[in-house]
Amino acid sequence: MALTLLTLGLWASTALSQTSSSVFDFPEYPPPGTPDPNSTLGQSVSALPYGIGNDSQLSQARIHYDTGTFGPQIELVHAYYNYWPTGVGVASDGTIFTCFPRGNETFTLAVFNSSTSEAAWPNEEWNTPPAFANVSNPGYSIATDKLIFVQSVVVDGIDRVWALDTGRPRVNGTYLLAAVPGGPKLVGFYLNGTSFVTYTFPDYVVYADSSINDVRFDLRGGGYAYITDSSPYHPALVVVDLATGESWRHLDGHVAVTPDPNFVPVYDGVPFYYHPIIPPNAIQFMSAFAADGIALSADGEYIYVTPLTSRHLYRVPTSYLKQQPSSVNPYAALLAHEAVQTLGEFGGHADGLETDSTGYIYVGSQEHNAIHRYNATTGIVEPFIRSPFIQWADTLSVVTLQNGGGTYLYFTSNQLWLAPDYQNGTDLRTKPYAMFRVPTVGGRATQTD
Numbered sequence: 001m002a003l004t005l006l007t008l009g010l011w012a013s014t015a016l017s018q019t020s021s022s023v024f025d026f027p028e029y030p031p032p033g034t035p036d037p038n039s040t041l042g043q044s045v046s047a048l049p050y051g052i053g054n055d056s057q058l059s060q061a062r063i064h065y066d067t068g069t070f071g072p073q074i075e076l077v078h079a080y081y082n083y084w085p086t087g088v089g090v091a092s093d094g095t096i097f098t099c100f101p102r103g104n105e106t107f108t109l110a111v112f113n114s115s116t117s118e119a120a121w122p123n124e125e126w127n128t129p130p131a132f133a134n135v136s137n138p139g140y141s142i143a144t145d146k147l148i149f150v151q152s153v154v155v156d157g158i159d160r161v162w163a164l165d166t167g168r169p170r171v172n173g174t175y176l177l178a179a180v181p182g183g184p185k186l187v188g189f190y191l192n193g194t195s196f197v198t199y200t201f202p203d204y205v206v207y208a209d210s211s212i213n214d215v216r217f218d219l220r221g222g223g224y225a226y227i228t229d230s231s232p233y234h235p236a237l238v239v240v241d242l243a244t245g246e247s248w249r250h251l252d253g254h255v256a257v258t259p260d261p262n263f264v265p266v267y268d269g270v271p272f273y274y275h276p277i278i279p280p281n282a283i284q285f286m287s288a289f290a291a292d293g294i295a296l297s298a299d300g301e302y303i304y305v306t307p308l309t310s311r312h313l314y315r316v317p318t319s320y321l322k323q324q325p326s327s328v329n330p331y332a333a334l335l336a337h338e339a340v341q342t343l344g345e346f347g348g349h350a351d352g353l354e355t356d357s358t359g360y361i362y363v364g365s366q367e368h369n370a371i372h373r374y375n376a377t378t379g380i381v382e383p384f385i386r387s388p389f390i391q392w393a394d395t396l397s398v399v400t401l402q403n404g405g406g407t408y409l410y411f412t413s414n415q416l417w418l419a420p421d422y423q424n425g426t427d428l429r430t431k432p433y434a435m436f437r438v439p440t441v442g443g444r445a446t447q448t449d
């Protein structure tokens with residue numbers, strides 16, 4: 001084994017020292033920030049591996065090793081000591097919005113009011129529905145203008161804040177109530193907290209057991225919103241015509257939005273099986289999570305999507321999604337299904353996806369404590385950042401900060417698979433949860449006229 005490692009180490013050094021014709025030349029290998037590949041074991045680890053490592057000569061050996069890190073340094077921007085976060089949206093003035101899936105949390109949409117605390121946004125009233133459960137309709141939540149369970153908060157290309165409400169609160173820490181129309185909604189706010197629109201959905205667009213998860217906006221013309229339905233029962237996309245408020249579904253049951261049934265991911269090196277909190281507590285494959293993250297290409301021509309539990313990336317031309325399936329447009333659903341492009345595997349699996357103005361599609365890579373980026377010109381997933389501190393990059397948000405403040409990718413790191421839901425009721429997460437940012441070349445893709 002030691003011999004094999006030494007051989008590999010030498011081969012890697014040789015490959016790296018070449019300037020062309022190496023398989024590692026594209027796009028950039030090793031990724032920026034990777035420690036010097038010529039480091040010796042003696043420099044890299046305090047204790048040499050047990051065994052022949054006692055040989056003092058070996059401390060000079062160039063044995064290739066993995067530091068778990070590459071790319072620009074990530075910057076910790078927020079430590080969450082209170083609620084467990086999912087979403088992040090950043091305005092160009094640097095205001096940072098976040099959201100909390102709601103059980104008994106007193107607010108679900110928030111703004112940072114210090115580097116370690118959050119406040120209800122736009123205010124407590126918006127975050128306080130009259131009830132969560134409908135006592136006269138057991139198992140169901142209620143219809144309300146107020147925010148029930150905000151799964152995602154997105155700042156659009158003209159600095160407006162959108163809250164995507166699943167309408168399905170968790171009750172007693174275990175299950176989600178079913179939604180009724182008027183519960184699930186998309187609410188738009190100006191930065192000053194004034195709301196300007198609320199879109200709700202008929203029960204044949206967002207079902208009682210749907211789970212609307214994340215959203216992206218194309219503000220050109222009248223505008224469209226594209227939403228994932230991550231329910232394993234109804235994986236699909238939901239499209240909203242922002243001008244008319246009409247909404248419809250696409251890609252129902254398509255593989256592009258459907259979990260891989262035999263998915264076994266690896267987190268921090270450990271193969272992971274889903275151990276649900278709900279009786280009979282039988283261990284399952286990590287396969288209950290459909291399309292979650294979503295990105296709109298910078299030019300607005302494609303929606304990129306991947307099921308949370310799948311290592312395949314897909315995209316579909318938005319021209320097909322904009323067609324509302326109906327009796328006057330009876331082929332629209334079929335044509336959208338047939339228009340999906342399979343982009344192949346992307347070397348991991350993602351929760352959040354995001355775009356920047358140069359056209360990159362950022363993809364979380366939960367199994368590698370990383371975020372990568374897909375280059376549509378080459379069809380290759382390029383390394384971007386990796387750090388042991390990235391413990392489930394849940395949601396990604398690119399922003400161009402005003403007054404030369406720079407361009408950044410912000411992301412939450414929330415240890416999702418360590419939560420009680422996934423661990424038979426035991427909470428293996430440790431506070432604080434984190435939000436990081438990292439500089440990007442491209443800024444926000446504004447997707448406006």
Ligand SMILES: *[C@@H]1O[C@H](CO)[C@@H](O)[C@H](O)[C@H]1NC(C)=O
Nearest residue numbers: 013014016017036037038039
């Ligand atoms: C690694 O060592 C080799 C051999 O000494 C040298 O040619 C090469 O430039 C070194 N690479 C780096 C990145 O320092």
Ligand SMILES: *[C@@H]1O[C@H](CO)[C@@H](O)[C@H](O)[C@H]1NC(C)=O
Nearest residue numbers: 047048050051052053054055
């Ligand atoms: C190797 O190193 C370990 C830890 O320093 C020590 O306990 C052990 O006795 C050493 N073995 C030999 C053969 O020197």
Ligand SMILES: *[C@@H]1O[C@H](CO)[C@@H](O)[C@H](O)[C@H]1NC(C)=O
Nearest residue numbers: 112113114115117118119120
């Ligand atoms: C932030 O908001 C929370 C909730 O309203 C409040 O308890 C806390 O005092 C605020 N902290 C700061 C620093 O303003």
Ligand SMILES: *[C@@H]1O[C@H](CO)[C@@H](O)[C@H](O)[C@H]1NC(C)=O
Nearest residue numbers: 134135136137141142143180
């Ligand atoms: C509660 O359920 C009853 C019975 O289905 C229904 O009539 C009522 O509108 C529901 N209330 C709310 C606030 O959703």
Ligand SMILES: *[C@@H]1O[C@H](CO)[C@@H](O)[C@H](O)[C@H]1NC(C)=O
Nearest residue numbers: 132133134139171172173177
């Ligand atoms: C939550 O649990 C309490 C105590 O077991 C129970 O009384 C209540 O009905 C439960 N709520 C719902 C909506 O199931």
Ligand SMILES: *[C@@H]1O[C@H](CO)[C@@H](O)[C@H](O)[C@H]1NC(C)=O
Nearest residue numbers: 103104105171172173174420
């Ligand atoms: C809220 O729910 C969490 C998880 O179910 C539980 O640990 C916590 O004690 C609850 N807090 C309150 C105030 O009920």
Ligand SMILES: *[C@@H]1O[C@H](CO)[C@@H](O)[C@H](O)[C@H]1NC(C)=O
Nearest residue numbers: 189190191192193194195196
């Ligand atoms: C909030 O901002 C909107 C858009 O800029 C503006 O029309 C509205 O008057 C503002 N409301 C308040 C209360 O300042």
Ligand SMILES: *[C@@H]1O[C@H](CO)[C@@H](O)[C@H](O)[C@H]1NC(C)=O
Nearest residue numbers: 027358359360375376377378
């Ligand atoms: C993708 O790769 C091409 C070819 O190397 C390069 O020109 C381009 O800058 C890369 N980035 C994007 C966003 O296309």
Ligand SMILES: *[C@@H]1O[C@H](CO)[C@@H](O)[C@H](O)[C@H]1NC(C)=O
Nearest residue numbers: 275277280281283423424425
């Ligand atoms: C899961 O939790 C339940 C309830 O606490 C317990 O009875 C069961 O033994 C646990 N199962 C495993 C495999 O740990």
